[in-house]
Amino acid sequence: MNNNHTELKVVIGAGEYHNNPGWLHTQEEDLNLLDETTWQNMFEENSISAILAEHVWEHLTYDEGLQAAKICMKYLKASGYIRCAVPDRYFPDEDYQRVVQIGGPGPEDHPAASHKIVYDYKLLRALFEEAGFEVRLLEYFDEKGDFHQHDWDGSDGVIFRSKKYDPRNQGERMAAPSLILDAIKY
Structure with a gap:
């Protein structure tokens, strides 16, 4: 991947977090994944x-x-990529799973209230492969609850809720991990 600052790099659903200086930060009202x-x-x-x-x-x-x-695929350059992070269905923590479940943990104003799916690494990889991407898993838990991490560079896109960047995930026990992958257009 290339860290050329003249290239167009876009954050979808940036919220209030701007962890990626030099990237175009968008919200759903600016850039809708389905429109x-x-x-x-x-x-x-x-x-x-x-x-x-x-x-x-x-x-x-x-x-x-x-x-x-598939929409993202049309707008990515050849060798462009989507760095995608979602809650991980295989993270072995009941409290975490209760929060990230479909519909979230309770109140309608909770950020997870609009969750429609909880991915594991196989399902998320299959989705992007079905759309035509080559997939590289970066951080995830497997069926046994074992954590896997492959080397990745924050200059290619910082995912805060990761083992690499989130202080809650440092040390012996993680609290807020993500399933993270790169989906690359070839």
């Missing part, structure tokens, strides 16, 4: 080098996530 006209209004096809989506895809159904991935 291609919002993409057409902002970008040319094959113009984006990188897209970062931290805890966004779980707010879409599987079919909506697939549709969103």
Whole structure:
């Protein structure tokens, strides 16, 4: 991946966090993953080098996530990528799973209240592969609850809720991990 600052890099659903200086930070009202006209209004096809989506895809159904991935594919350059992070279904912590479950833990105003799916590494990888991407897993738990981490560079997109960057995940026990992957367009 390339860290050329002249390249167009986009954060989807940035919220109040701007962990990626030099990237274009967008909200749903600016750039809707399911409304291609919002993409057409902002970008040319094959113009984006990188897209970062931290805890966004779980707010879409599987079919909506697939549709969103296909739209992203159209606007990514060759060798462009989506760095995607979602809650991890295989993280072995009951409190975490209660919070990230479909519909969230309770009140309608909770950020997880609109969760529509909880991914494991196989399902999220399958979604992006079905959309035509090559997938590289970065951080995830497997079926046994074992954590796997592959080397990745924050200059290619910082995911705060990660083993690498979140202080809650340092040391012996993680508290707020994500399933993280890069989906690369070839």
